Amino acid sequence: MSYDRANDLLALIAELGEDAEPKNGHAASAVQSFDSPHAVIDRAAKYIAKMPIAVDGSNGSKDCFKVACVCVKGFLLSADDALDAMREWNANCQPPWTEHELRHKLNDAAKASGPSGYLLKTQESNWHKVTVPDYVEPKLAAKAKRKPEPQVTRTTLREAAKNHLATIQAGEQQLIKTGIPELDYAIGGGMGFGEIVLIAARPSHGKSAIALQMLNHITSTGMPCVFCSEEMSAQSLGKRATQSISSIPQERWLAMNQVVGTQIDEYFKDRADCWIIEHNRTAEKVAEAICKHAKEDGVKVAVVDYVQLLSNSKGSRYETVTESSVVLKQAASESGVTLISLAQMSRSIEGRDKFVPKVSDLRESGQLEQDADVILFLVWPHRIDGTLPPEEYQIYVSKNRNREIVRHAVDLKFEPSRQRLVSREDRFASVAESFK
Numbered sequence: 001m002s003y004d005r006a007n008d009l010l011a012l013i014a015e016l017g018e019d020a021e022p023k024n025g026h027a028a029s030a031v032q033s034f035d036s037p038h039a040v041i042d043r044a045a046k047y048i049a050k051m052p053i054a055v056d057g058s059n060g061s062k063d064c065f066k067v068a069c070v071c072v073k074g075f076l077l078s079a080d081d082a083l084d085a086m087r088e089w090n091a092n093c094q095p096p097w098t099e100h101e102l103r104h105k106l107n108d109a110a111k112a113s114g115p116s117g118y119l120l121k122t123q124e125s126n127w128h129k130v131t132v133p134d135y136v137e138p139k140l141a142a143k144a145k146r147k148p149e150p151q152v153t154r155t156t157l158r159e160a161a162k163n164h165l166a167t168i169q170a171g172e173q174q175l176i177k178t179g180i181p182e183l184d185y186a187i188g189g190g191m192g193f194g195e196i197v198l199i200a201a202r203p204s205h206g207k208s209a210i211a212l213q214m215l216n217h218i219t220s221t222g223m224p225c226v227f228c229s230e231e232m233s234a235q236s237l238g239k240r241a242t243q244s245i246s247s248i249p250q251e252r253w254l255a256m257n258q259v260v261g262t263q264i265d266e267y268f269k270d271r272a273d274c275w276i277i278e279h280n281r282t283a284e285k286v287a288e289a290i291c292k293h294a295k296e297d298g299v300k301v302a303v304v305d306y307v308q309l310l311s312n313s314k315g316s317r318y319e320t321v322t323e324s325s326v327v328l329k330q331a332a333s334e335s336g337v338t339l340i341s342l343a344q345m346s347r348s349i350e351g352r353d354k355f356v357p358k359v360s361d362l363r364e365s366g367q368l369e370q371d372a373d374v375i376l377f378l379v380w381p382h383r384i385d386g387t388l389p390p391e392e393y394q395i396y397v398s399k400n401r402n403r404e405i406v407r408h409a410v411d412l413k414f415e416p417s418r419q420r421l422v423s424r425e426d427r428f429a430s431v432a433e434s435f436k
Contacts, residue, residue: 068109074119179217188403201378283324287331306342375399
């Protein structure tokens with residue numbers, strides 16, 4: 001601590017008024033204690049000499065951190081001055097700390113939350129009246145904020161098999177239908193609770209549209225949902241929903257505003273809610289939102305659009321996407337929510353003679369493949385080759401961890417104006433009906 005800094009502290013004490021002055025007639029000696037940085041270092045060394053030494057295996061790390069906090073928080077010493085003050089105390093530790101270790105403790109002490117300067121103006125005769133705050137090391141504070149580890153359980157394989165059978169008998173082995181019958185058949189009946197369903201495609205191949213179509217069906221069964229959007233705004237999603245709901249062409253919405261509004265009200269009146277959550281930015285915030293809505297609103301299905309847009313503190317894109325995938329997997333497991341995670345594919349598929357995707361087409365992390373229970377690839381061939389019919393659309397089932405893949409490829413019809421998939425049979429049936 002410099003001489004000028006000490007004088008600045010005295011000026012601050014004077015400015016704070018009478019309550020900040022040393023009591024019991026010790027004002028003169030208090031001023032004397034600020035005459036030089038060495039006086040403060042000596043006082044700090046004298047104070048910590050009375051503190052417990054750090055003994056390896058007996059909370060030594062915690063004791064050393066407390067001494068460091070007294071120096072940098074209580075006496076406002078710099079790291080170099082604190083090292084001088086701790087020298088004699090450290091010599092008695094078992095074993096003594098290295099200078100590198102002490103500096104690490106002092107840096108942690110400087111980052112710790114809590115009051116400071118409380119020993120700088122306190123006389124030795126009043127030291128016993130001062131309670132040193134119970135500072136927490138930053139790494140321990142961060143750990144305390146994390147969710148508690150799940151309790152370890154133990155069961156036999158026989159018990160697990162019997163429990164599974166009991167859930168089937170009780171009607172609890174329910175699968176969530178996607179609303180696309182051909183797809184439900186292909187993946188063995190639907191999606192399981194707590195599963196990660198990864199839907200990957202090239203840009204503008206209908207990922208968001210298909211996810212919305214699934215949510216529209218799921219909410220019609222009474223299951224609340226959330227749509228965590230990092231790509232599209234709530235207004236854009238509202239437009240997509242209106243396209244799906246109303247048979248009136250978009251260019252006539254203004255003229256037929258009241259009719260479209262009535263159609264929207266009628267469509268949603270008997271459905272569960274679907275919340276749109278924007279600007280989460282990180283996988284951690286998405287996970288928090290999903291778990292919160294699952295607990296408070298009974299949400300059963302969540303969509304994340306899309307996973308590679310999420311960020312975190314990791315360095316490379318590979319590390320970021322890997323961490324995001326792990327965090328989302330944990331959220332689905334803890335909440336029991338079926339998580340539909342949208343993802344981008346690489347453009348390698350566009351250079352193939354046949355537009356059949358591979359798992360290696362997933363961009364930026366193999367963790368996505370590992371964590372997913374179901375992997376679906378969407379291909380709209382017309383977007384790759386404009387000479388192909390615009391209504392042709394394929395969904396490829398690449399992975400289905402918990403059920404059989406009944407069909408690896410599903411051929412459907414896409415209606416761009418309505419932003420929805422329909423089965424070939426339904427499309428043909430509706431055309432035939434119009435000619436009756």
